Amino acid sequence: MPGVHLDGMVAKIYKQIRELLSRTSPQKEAWRTVKLARHPKRPQTLDYIEKLFPRFNELKGDRRYGEDPAIVGGFAEFEHRTIMAIGHQKGKDTKDKIFRNFGMPNPEGYRKAVRLMRVAERYGLPIVTFIDTPGAYPGLEAEERGQGEAIAYCLGTMASLNVPTVAVLIGEGGSGGALALGLADRVLMLRNAFYSVISPEGCAAILWKDAKQATLAAEALKLTSEDLLRFRVIDEIIDEPRGGAHKHLDQVVRNLSGALSRHLQELEVLSTAELKKQRFAKYENMGREYINGLEES
Amino acid sequence: MEQRITVEITKRDKPELKKEEKQDRAPSGVSSNAISCTKCGTPIDLKDLEKNWFCCPQCDFHMPLSARKRIELLVDPGSFSEFGEKWTSTDPLNFFDLKSYQDRINDIRAETGVKEAMICGRATISDHPVVLCFMDFAFMGGSMGCVVGEKFVRAVDIAIEERRPLIVFTTSGGARMQEGILSLMQMAKTTCAVQRLETEKIPYISVLANPTTGGVLASFALQADVILAEPEALICFTGPRVIKQTIGKELPEGFGKAEFCLSHGQLDMIVSRKELRKVLTLYIDLLEGAVQCEYEEPEPAFRGLPKRGGKIIRGIREIKKVAFDAWRSLGRHGS
Numbered sequence: 012m013p014g015v016h017l018d019g020m021v022a023k024i025y026k027q028i029r030e031l032l033s034r035t036s037p038q039k040e041a042w043r044t045v046k047l048a049r050h051p052k053r054p055q056t057l058d059y060i061e062k063l064f065p066r067f068n069e070l071k072g073d074r075r076y077g078e079d080p081a082i083v084g085g086f087a088e089f090e091h092r093t094i095m096a097i098g099h100q101k102g103k104d105t106k107d108k109i110f111r112n113f114g115m116p117n118p119e120g121y122r123k124a125v126r127l128m129r130v131a132e133r134y135g136l137p138i139v140t141f142i143d144t145p146g147a148y149p150g151l152e153a154e155e156r157g158q159g160e161a162i163a164y165c166l167g168t169m170a171s172l173n174v175p176t177v178a179v180l181i182g183e184g185g186s187g188g189a190l191a192l193g194l195a196d197r198v199l200m201l202r203n204a205f206y207s208v209i210s211p212e213g214c215a216a217i218l219w220k221d222a223k224q225a226t227l228a229a230e231a232l233k234l235t236s237e238d239l240l241r242f243r244v245i246d247e248i249i250d251e252p253r254g255g256a257h258k259h260l261d262q263v264v265r266n267l268s269g270a271l272s273r274h275l276q277e278l279e280v281l282s283t284a285e286l287k288k289q290r291f292a293k294y295e296n297m298g299r300e301y302i303n304g305l306e307e308s
Numbered sequence: 309m310e311q312r313i314t315v316e317i318t319k320r321d322k323p324e325l326k327k328e329e330k331q332d333r334a335p336s337g338v339s340s341n342a343i344s345c346t347k348c349g350t351p352i353d354l355k356d357l358e359k360n361w362f363c364c365p366q367c368d369f370h371m372p373l374s375a376r377k378r379i380e381l382l383v384d385p386g387s388f389s390e391f392g393e394k395w396t397s398t399d400p401l402n403f404f405d406l407k408s409y410q411d412r413i414n415d416i417r418a419e420t421g422v423k424e425a426m427i428c429g430r431a432t433i434s435d436h437p438v439v440l441c442f443m444d445f446a447f448m449g450g451s452m453g454c455v456v457g458e459k460f461v462r463a464v465d466i467a468i469e470e471r472r473p474l475i476v477f478t479t480s481g482g483a484r485m486q487e488g489i490l491s492l493m494q495m496a497k498t499t500c501a502v503q504r505l506e507t508e509k510i511p512y513i514s515v516l517a518n519p520t521t522g523g524v525l526a527s528f529a530l531q532a533d534v535i536l537a538e539p540e541a542l543i544c545f546t547g548p549r550v551i552k553q554t555i556g557k558e559l560p561e562g563f564g565k566a567e568f569c570l571s572h573g574q575l576d577m578i579v580s581r582k583e584l585r586k587v588l589t590l591y592i593d594l595l596e597g598a599v600q601c602e603y604e605e606p607e608p609a610f611r612g613l614p615k616r617g618g619k620i621i622r623g624i625r626e627i628k629k630v631a632f633d634a635w636r637s638l639g640r641h642g643s
């Protein structure tokens with residue numbers, strides 16, 4: 012019967028429309044970014060360190076309590092200068108992931124980062140940080156050892172440094188645990204990384220009482236690189252070819268290397284006073300344009 | 309259609325607090341003139357509770373105190389002059405679900421009279437000119453958005469310009485989800501401001517009230533020279549519910565409370581509300597005394613600019629003597 016045929020056609024067209032809509036809707040786009048940023052094969056801090064820097068000598072320990080492998084750092088060579096590279100490391104296989112606590116630092120991780128930053132400052136080395144963490148570790152011992160203070164201390168240190176700093180968001184930028192390494196003079200972000208005040212799942216669990224609604228939360232939180240550039244939270248997007256960084260690591264490294272080089276050169280000509288003045292102005296202006304009534308008092 | 313969402317980040321974590329707040333504002337039904345203490349269950353007449361700064365007369369349990377009440381409690385009568393009271397968020401994320409973020413702000417304002425999660429102003433405490441920031445949990449769980457960050461920075465500007473110590477009272481579930489990444493950035497913003505305070509050697513004291521968690525704790529709240537807390541206040545980066553979920557174990561009794569933080573080296577002192585004004589006066593005196601005794605570089609580059617009310621001091625021995633005299637003249641306060 013022709014009617015049946017027509018019904019089938021209509022159903023098929025509807026299905027196509029639905030598919031098209033879902034493909035182009037921004038909420039899927041944001042969620043696609045979240046998935047890419049967390050892709051099991053997504054390159055991590057040590058991959059970038061290996062590809063960007065011909066030499067890297069790791070430093071370990073916070074000299075106060077322990078060594079936290081969720082944050083790695085050390086001297087690196089970049090374009091004939093020594094820099095300090097510091098970043099979250101999530102780990103590759105199961106054993107490595109457990110060893111690195113899935114890139115979720117304990118207080119000693121942040122305190123190690125502070126120690127390395129102070130060493131860099133003492134010898135005038137620029138600092139490059141790589142951000143890739145679900146967040147600071149929500150553990151009992153982490154609280155006992157002062158997780159909040161460790162992050163506050165790392166933020167304060169980054170704000171006060173006398174050397175240029177560049178932060179690169181390479182994957183997951185999970186809340187305060189990510190920001191602790193992110194208070195830099197320049198903030199770069201890979202196209203498919205995300206940066207958010209709370210994980211989409213955490214947000215969905217609170218707002219929708221259902222972590223499965225993370226897709227909607229991801230869209231609502233405006234966490235993509237395009238959103239962040241629009242809010243002027245980041246300075247530049249580093250392009251990833253279609254498919255994501257894990258399929259085109261060399262190209263992404265070339266893009267990142269060029270941007271790093273440019274930003275470091277711009278920062279290195281500034282006096283310490285000017286560097287800090289610009290840094291304070293950058294952060295103290297954040298959000299100011301989204302307040303009504305400022306001019307009145 | 310875009311689904312619109314909004315909620316208070318801390319609502320799920322502290323249902324019992326929400327209840328108390330309502331009681332604090334508008335008691336209803338049979339217990340219209342009395343409520344029972346959350347901790348010991350003693351019925352307390354509302355008038356007595358208010359007279360007692362919302363502390364239980366039986367067990368001294370500290371119930372939530374609004375920013376306005378706290379101003380009354382602490383500053384010299386009539387000395388408070390607010391700034392930034394008209395600042396409002398423009399809702400940069402266009403965040404909503406059942407009602408928009410903007411509507412939610414308007415509703416909370418109408419219901420509580422609280423305009424934002426932080427009230428700031430100049431005042432005097434025991435005749436000391438100071439700048440004060442008071443957070444209010446009733447406004448979206450005391451969450452930090454762009455307005456809160458801006459108010460804090462302005463308070464720092466005033467503190468530096470007028471050389472007034474900065475005193476901050478926190479009660480917050482952390483960053484405000486409805487302003488997304490911009491609220492996370494307020495941690496960086498307030499941190500930079502605290503760095504300027506440190507460079508300028510302006511005394512900075514924070515007082516952590518129940519609860520102080522997340523992004524507020526991990527930025528300006530823990531960057532003060534002296535950190536005080538109210539008894540039994542929950543003070544942690546991650547809330548107990550999330551930690552329990554993550555580690556799959558029961559948490560020890562008193563986990564994350566002020567007493568736990570004190571014993572783990574994270575605070576200077578736990579202060580009962582009734583003692584707060586006295587203790588604050590003591591630390592303002594001590595820190596200001598220390599500032600006055602700051603050692604200035606002697607000849608040839610002697611720039612001995614006297615601080616407000618300060619003296620120019622030459623030589624280490626004199627510094628020690630002046631500092632000691634200033635300290636001893638304070639008498640014995642606090643505990």
Ligand SMILES: [Zn+2]
Binds near residue numbers: 366368
């Ligand atoms: Zn009681």
